Amino acid sequence: MARLAKSTYVEHPWRIQEFTSDFEVEDVWAFRTPGAGPGDFPTMLAAMRAFGGVARQAGPVRFLFAVRWKLGALLGWDKPTAGVGARVTSLRSRLPNDLRDADRGPDDDSMPLKAVYEIATESARELANNTVHTVMHLGWVQGADGDHELRMTVLVKPNGRFGRLYMAAIAPFRHLIVYPALTRQWERAWRDRHSLMAHRPEGTVDEHR
Template sequence: MPRLAEAAYTEQPWRIHELTRDFSVEDVWSFRTPGAGPGDFPAMLAALRAAGGPMQQSWPTRSLFALRWKLGALLGWDKPSAGVGTRVLSLRDRLPDDVRDAPRGPDDAAMPLKAVYELDRECARELANKTVHTVMHLGWVQGADGDYELRMAVLVKPNGWFGRLYMAAIAPFRYLIVYPALTRQWERAWRDRNQAEHEEGTSR
């Protein structure tokens, strides 16, 4: 199963740990990338960007995100005053010098989470609104079969009781709709990348 125990994240020597001691681990997920090697994390990130953001997923997932953005606009959850740099400080303000000097990673209008940092085998993005400050961490880990695989951890710091209620309310939708669709999209992105490389190699 793609969902992993929290230890699959906490036991890795990620740089993100030193930045998020006041966050809790909400989810840990794995994505199969057959044939991947230790240096393929940048290629995987490129494949994910080519696959597009949430609105490139299945119809149920697109509908959920569209509903969430409409509710946010109606109730004022996503106002700039509730975001990163206003209600909460960006994690970039916590970066040690060696990580701060590394490439940040590109921001994209299709991806509402904004880049914090991007290293050879991990990267982080963040989002804040009136409900929560959340971080999506991606890491590159060697699996039991020897291939490398992508792992995602979602870290959260709810904004008071309302944020905790919000996270509890959306949990069934994440597990039943969003994460399964994300798994299909991201694993397909890796397969498509491999297929494109194979076709390019055979045409030479």
């Protein structure tokens, strides 16, 4: 994993840039995927989904998420009226016709980040609460070593001054604990992709919808 300059996101012509000019670039990270080619993005996404989410993370990450959800429940940060479709309009309302007609990717109630779109080299998911409207953008691009690699960009629109203070407060936890753990999980998913795909429970969704 490598933390990249925010300019690397701007320099690449990602489709999401067409309709998120009012969002700020919070973080840009690259994940190692040795031997990956230009058509392997769907394989990477499927491996990540097969590996599992927060429940498969290390104890410190699960603890941080548990504390965050508990605080959110106590303080009302995550109530339905603060989410996508209530406090903020989904980015799907901004999509150009070709992206709106494309597959979204898997989406269900267990996924806090909801699907916006998924195409051959990009995927975007969003979440909103009383602190921020955030987008996780995953992209597939050729790295410096010639192999393709996964890049994650976090785009945010803080909800006022409180939202900015919140983002600043959680930055050390993201950078020192959450992102390193996420890196280990995602990079391992790529390394173990063949066995993960072979041992997926029957009926697991990983195809585009």
